[in-house]
Amino acid sequence: MRAALAAALLLGTALPVAILPVAAHAQAQMSEQARFERDRQSILAQAGQYRVRFDMRETVPFVDGYEPLDEKLSGGNEIVRVVYDDGPRISLQHILVMEHNDQVTVIKHWRQDWVYEPETVLTYVGPNEWRLTPVPADQRKGAWSQTVWQTDDSPRYGGVGIWHYDNGLTEWASSPTLRPLARRDAVRDPVYDRYLASNRHALTPFGWVHIQDNLKVSGAQGDGGEAQVIVHEDVVNTYRRWDGYDATPGERYWADTQAFWAGVRGLWDEVIARDGGIHVQEEPNFGAVTGPTLMGLAEQIHEGELTTEAALAEARTVIMDATSGSH
Numbered sequence: 001m002r003a004a005l006a007a008a009l010l011l012g013t014a015l016p017v018a019i020l021p022v023a024a025h026a027q028a029q030m031s032e033q034a035r036f037e038r039d040r041q042s043i044l045a046q047a048g049q050y051r052v053r054f055d056m057r058e059t060v061p062f063v064d065g066y067e068p069l070d071e072k073l074s075g076g077n078e079i080v081r082v083v084y085d086d087g088p089r090i091s092l093q094h095i096l097v098m099e100h101n102d103q104v105t106v107i108k109h110w111r112q113d114w115v116y117e118p119e120t121v122l123t124y125v126g127p128n129e130w131r132l133t134p135v136p137a138d139q140r141k142g143a144w145s146q147t148v149w150q151t152d153d154s155p156r157y158g159g160v161g162i163w164h165y166d167n168g169l170t171e172w173a174s175s176p177t178l179r180p181l182a183r184r185d186a187v188r189d190p191v192y193d194r195y196l197a198s199n200r201h202a203l204t205p206f207g208w209v210h211i212q213d214n215l216k217v218s219g220a221q222g223d224g225g226e227a228q229v230i231v232h233e234d235v236v237n238t239y240r241r242w243d244g245y246d247a248t249p250g251e252r253y254w255a256d257t258q259a260f261w262a263g264v265r266g267l268w269d270e271v272i273a274r275d276g277g278i279h280v281q282e283e284p285n286f287g288a289v290t291g292p293t294l295m296g297l298a299e300q301i302h303e304g305e306l307t308t309e310a311a312l313a314e315a316r317t318v319i320m321d322a323t324s325g326s327h
Contacts, residue, residue, distance in 0.1 A: 036088075036116065039144060043144070044082065044090065045203055046080055046208050047082050047092055049243055050077070050239040050240060050241055051076075051077060052077070054074045054075060055071070055237070056071070056233065056234075056235045058233045059231070061230070062228075062229045063230055077097045077242075077245045078096050078239070079247050080092050081093050087116075088115065089115050090114045092112050092114075093108070093111050094110050096109050096250075097245060097246075106249050106250050108253070108261070110149065111148070111149040112147070113147045115145045117142070118135050118143070118145040119135060120133060121158040122147050122155055123159075123178065124178045126178075128282055130278045130279075131276060132272065145158060146161070150286070150291065151291060153265050154290055157179040157180075159174030159198075171201065172202075173198060175198070177196075178195070179195040179196075180287070181194065181284075183286075186284035187284045194217050195215065195233075197215070199212055211234075211237075212234075212235035213232075214232070214235060215233075217229055218230055253302050257298045257301050257302055259308050263315065264319070267316055271320075275323070280322050280323050290322050293318045294319075297315055
């Protein structure tokens with residue numbers, strides 16, 4: 001089944017959600033409410049103040065003549081805040097707080113949304129295109145979807161999995177899904193144009209870790225052509241709890257702009273409801289063409305140069321214009 005799913009994803013055909021593993025016997029003995037609450041606390045445990053290490057390595061090439069890139073290491077300070085928590089829906093916002101030569105730079109980073117027993121999940125299906133993909137009823141039981149969004153709250157990828165607690169490990173893992181290229185690759189115009197990736201989140205004694213198992217793929221999608229895996233990549237992003245930096249600039253940014261970003265999320269939701277997904281042009285540096293304007297509007301609000309209401313009026317125009325080709 002996993003091989004069949006991978007083949008379908010590589011060829012760009014209809015994207016089913018993979019059959020999920022059966023929960024361990026000990027987990028099955030718990031009440032449904034107790035399992036649900038344990039999962040919720042595992043997700044909420046990712047909120048906090050961290051020192052982050054990003055470790056990305058291409059490992060094994062699968063085409064003759066391709067040389068894997070050198071290991072890429074980076075890091076920084078990041079706060080993760082709960083955007084909302086209404087029980088079966090939880091949203092976590094990441095905000096980088098970077099210090100360099102006594103200067104502090106705040107960057108709204110990625111967002112992760114979790115939904116319990118979801119009926120659909122927003123998935124990447126090809127260039128500039130994300131679709132709401134149904135999750136079969138028999139695969140929803142006890143499962144959580146995770147949808148990841150870019151810095152401007154445009155979509156990135158989504159997947160479905162079950163939290164497991166075996167062998168002393170608290171971990172959620174997604175089925176393999178397609179993803180657009182991340183900035184580190186997109187700005188280089190590489191020979192591959194998408195990832196086929198599995199996603200894992202695991203709690204650690206010092207915080208948590210985000211592990212990605214990526215196949216970098218090129219070739220035709222959905223037109224009968226043949227796709228080709230170019231190289232495998234491991235990504236390990238480690239979040240270590242640390243209060244050795246001043247998180248205040250990030251907190252101030254979020255206090256100033258969270259109403260704007262709530263409105264922006266609502267605008268993207270309008271597009272999803274209208275079109276059954278999102279069609280928006282990808283952009284190497286920001287993920288989507290909407291990125292520079294939306295991020296700039298938020299910064300103007302933060303600097304006191306623009307009201308939230310005026311910024312949202314402009315944001316509506318930007319998002320609706322950028323997605324007008326999808327319907």
